[in-house]
Each structure stands twice: as C-alpha cells, then as structure tokens.
Amino acid sequence: MSEMGYFSIIISTIFVNNILLAKFLGQCPFLGTSKKMETAVGMAMAVIFVLVLAGSITWVIYHLFLIPFDLVYLRTIAFILVIASLVQFVELFLKKSIPALYAGLGIFLPLITTNCAVLGACVINIDEELGFMKSLVSSFGFAVGFGVALILFAGVRERITLARVPKPLQDTSIGLVTAGIIALAFFSFKGMV
Secondary structure, eight states: OTTSOHHHHHHIIIIITOTTTTSOOOHHHHHHSOSSHHHHHHHHHHHHHHHHHHHHHHHHHIIIIITTTTOGGGHHHHHHHHHHHHHHHHHHHHHHHOHHHHHHHGGGTGGGGGOHHHHHHHHHHHHTTOOHHHHHHHHHHHHHHHHHHHHHHHHHHHHHTTSOOOGGGTTHHHHHHHHHHHHHHHHTTTTOO
C-alpha cells in the first residue's frame, strides 16, 4: 500500500480491503449498533473521528517516541492508551451535546476503545510503513469503509425486520448471514486496485 497514490489508498481501504468485510475486524459494534439507522450513523461518525485522530497520533508516537527510544515492543499498549483517551473525549462530547445518540449507542461507544478495527487500522498503517499523510488518508479510508459497511448493513437489517424470517434464523443469525452476503459483494472489488 505504501507505493499507492492517495486515491488508490482511499479506494483500497473503503472497498477492496474494507476493515469490516475484508479484514473482519470490529464485528462487535458492527452487529450491535446496526439494528437502527440512527445508531449506525452515530457509531460511524464516532469511529471516523476516533480512527482518523488515532491513526495520526499513533503514527507520530511510533515514529517520534517508540522507534527513537527503542520501545517498539510497547506499541500495542501505547496505541490502546491513545484510542481510549480519544473515546473518552467522544463519550464526554456526545453525553453533553447529543444525549439521545449517547443513550442509543449505550455500551458500544466505550467498546470503540477495544474495537479491533481502530487498533487494527493503526497497526496496518505502521506495518505497511506508510508516511504520515498516507497513514492519515488510510485511516480516513478505513473509517469511511467501516461507516459504509455499517450503514449498508443497518439498512438491510431494518428491511429484514419487516420480512418473515424463519424462527431459527431471527436476530443475530440472520445478521451474520446477511453480513456474509455483503462481504461477498465487497469481495467483487478485489481486482480494482
């Protein structure tokens, strides 16, 4: 990914290497917040904010502190601390300014702290040896890809509630089947980049 241009990185992270549907990271909030469109959009916006900031801050910490002081083995701990701080900020902001969304997200908002999609995107940016700007663009693309998948899935799940689904497949079961079908649809983008 390091030799790609910015547009290729955006297309790759949103469609080809979608963090949810190709890398299968972040499934807990994906399944938990996708029952209502409003909640899904709120979660998507929160993840975009946290992931873009986390991607840039973790890149700076890794390259300016962990590598020069030979503390690379602390990468995961440092990244989780950055993500947890950002999530606390988002949680306080939503609690004060949009209490309805804060209540709708419930337990899933603090789960962004341990959302493997956020941590995974930060680690992918470092492992791919991207520069700062490409890391920022990649983080944005992964976050938008997360949001696109979440919103598409929420739309499908709202339609499924109107359908007659056999009893053994209701709720999470049909959600997993639907997620698999959407992942197969995104798999068709593999030849693009």
